[in-house]
Amino acid sequence: MLKGRHLIDPQDFTVEELDEIFSLAEEIIKNPEDFAHTCEGKILGTLFYEPSTRTRLSFETAMLRLGGKVVGFSEPSSSSVAKGENLPDTIRTVGSYTDIIAMRHPKEGAPKYASQFSPVPLINAGDGGHQHPTQTLTDLLTIKIAKGKISNLTIGLCGDLKFGRTVHSLIKAMSRYENIKFILISPNELQIPKYIKTEVLDRKLINYIEVERLEDVIDSLDILYMTRVQKERFFNEADYIRLKDSYILDREKLKSAKKDLTILHPLPRVNEISMEVDSDPRAWYFKQVKFGMFVRMALIAKLLGVS
Ligand code: NCD
Numbered sequence: 001m002l003k004g005r006h007l008i009d010p011q012d013f014t015v016e017e018l019d020e021i022f023s024l025a026e027e028i029i030k031n032p033e034d035f036a037h038t039c040e041g042k043i044l045g046t047l048f049y050e051p052s053t054r055t056r057l058s059f060e061t062a063m064l065r066l067g068g069k070v071v072g073f074s075e076p077s078s079s080s081v082a083k084g085e086n087l088p089d090t091i092r093t094v095g096s097y098t099d100i101i102a103m104r105h106p107k108e109g110a111p112k113y114a115s116q117f118s119p120v121p122l123i124n125a126g127d128g129g130h131q132h133p134t135q136t137l138t139d140l141l142t143i144k145i146a147k148g149k150i151s152n153l154t155i156g157l158c159g160d161l162k163f164g165r166t167v168h169s170l171i172k173a174m175s176r177y178e179n180i181k182f183i184l185i186s187p188n189e190l191q192i193p194k195y196i197k198t199e200v201l202d203r204k205l206i207n208y209i210e211v212e213r214l215e216d217v218i219d220s221l222d223i224l225y226m227t228r229v230q231k232e233r234f235f236n237e238a239d240y241i242r243l244k245d246s247y248i249l250d251r252e253k254l255k256s257a258k259k260d261l262t263i264l265h266p267l268p269r270v271n272e273i274s275m276e277v278d279s280d281p282r283a284w285y286f287k288q289v290k291f292g293m294f295v296r297m298a299l300i301a302k303l304l305g306v307s
Contacts, residue, residue: 003305006115008124010133010173018173022141024307025291025298032065032294038301039068045098046072047090048125049081049105054267054289055125055134059102062296071098088117095119100303102134121303129163129233135266136169137299138292143223145291146262146284151178158185158214158247159227159272161192163234166266167227168196175206182208183217187246189239190229214247219256224249226265226272250274254282264288 002017013021028035044063048056052074060070072094073079081090091114094101101118103111104125111124126132144150155174157167161184171192174180182201184192191210201208211217218224226249234240248271249263265273265285277283301307 002302004121005303006118006122006124007133007299007303008112008115008122009131010136010169011176012133015176018137018140021137021295021298021302022144024301025141025295026145028297029291029294035066035297035301037067038306039063039066039304042066042068042099042304042306043097044068044070044072044300045094045101046070046074046125047076047094047101047103048072048074049076049103049110050126052104052125054292055104055132056102058289058293058296059123059125059134059300062293062300065293066297066301068099068300087114091117091122092119095122100300123299123303126165128165129168129230130165131169131172132165132266133169133173134296134299135166135292136173137295138288139166139170139225139264139266140173141291141295142264142284142288143262145287147222150174151180153179153222154181154183154220155223155225156183156185156214156217156221157225157227158249160190160229160243161186161227162190163230164227167225168193170225171196172200175200175204180206182206183221184208184210185212185214185217185247186210187212187243190243190246214249215253215256218253219258221257221261223262223264224257226263226269228268228270228272245271247272248274249277251276251280254280257282 095118100121102123102125108128108130115122229244261282
């Protein structure tokens with residue numbers, strides 16, 4: 001039963017519960033008009049303490065397409081946060097006005113803390129360099145639609161694996177499916193955090209390797225998940241400038257890739273996928289964007305218990 005639950009970590013829901021969400025999302029994709037009144041009378045609160053385009057707008061359009069309404073802020077300086085209000089008080093207040101909350105925060109763990117004070121379901125829309133479970137729902141649904149399965153796949157995760165929260169969440173979630181091999185492609189300094197290795201990959205005896213060069217492994221991949229270098233999480237600008245263009249996927253590099261490779265990116269893209277790749281049939285990142293809205297529609301309906 002998903003009604004009334006929070007979504008803070010990608011492992012908060014079982015694989016079966018995720019399947020329920022994906023099935024509903026696929027029904028919505030087929031017949032969106034059937035769901036135009038599903039959330040009538042319900043209100044979503046979006047509290048974004050960090051910049052966002054896709055996550056906030058896909059949450060908001062998801063609720064509007066379900067017939068619900070939306071309130072919130074995209075800039076904490078325009079709310080009482082600027083007067084020094086603490087997070088529990090903000091959450092108790094917004095939870096009194098709304099039926100469900102999506103929250104993004106620069107501090108790791110903030111949504112978990114906030115959920116303890118929330119009278120309504122609270123969804124983590126990204127917390128610092130930690131987790132981003134609804135991007136993971138988006139990624140898994142896209143993989144399911146592209147490949148027809150979420151098992152027996154080799155996935156390359158490329159770029160900033162240290163600060164990229166979408167990567168952390170995707171590894172956590174995919175490690176629960178059968179026969180997934182991870183190829184972790186990053187500069188030495190941007191390798192996956194140790195806790196992901198010890199608590200997820202090693203603990204579950206998952207097959208993974210760490211490499212520095214995309215060219216060396218691209219031919220073995222079923223999925224290539226590109227990410228941007230997370231500028232806002234660097235302590236030092238010189239390091240960012242040195243590392244930001246570590247990987248640029250272009251037509252030339254794709255020559256040795258599989259014909260049915262699926263290229264994903266949570267977006268925003270900065271430089272890591274050349275625009276010439278956009279017209280390649282293997283580029284799925286703009287379809288992924290759209291699936292993100294549909295999967296959030298399914299998630300909202302399930303957490304509100306109205307599907
Ligand atoms: C990601 C994020 O915010 O973590 N964007 C998104 O939600 N689609 C990825 C990123 O910012 O690089």
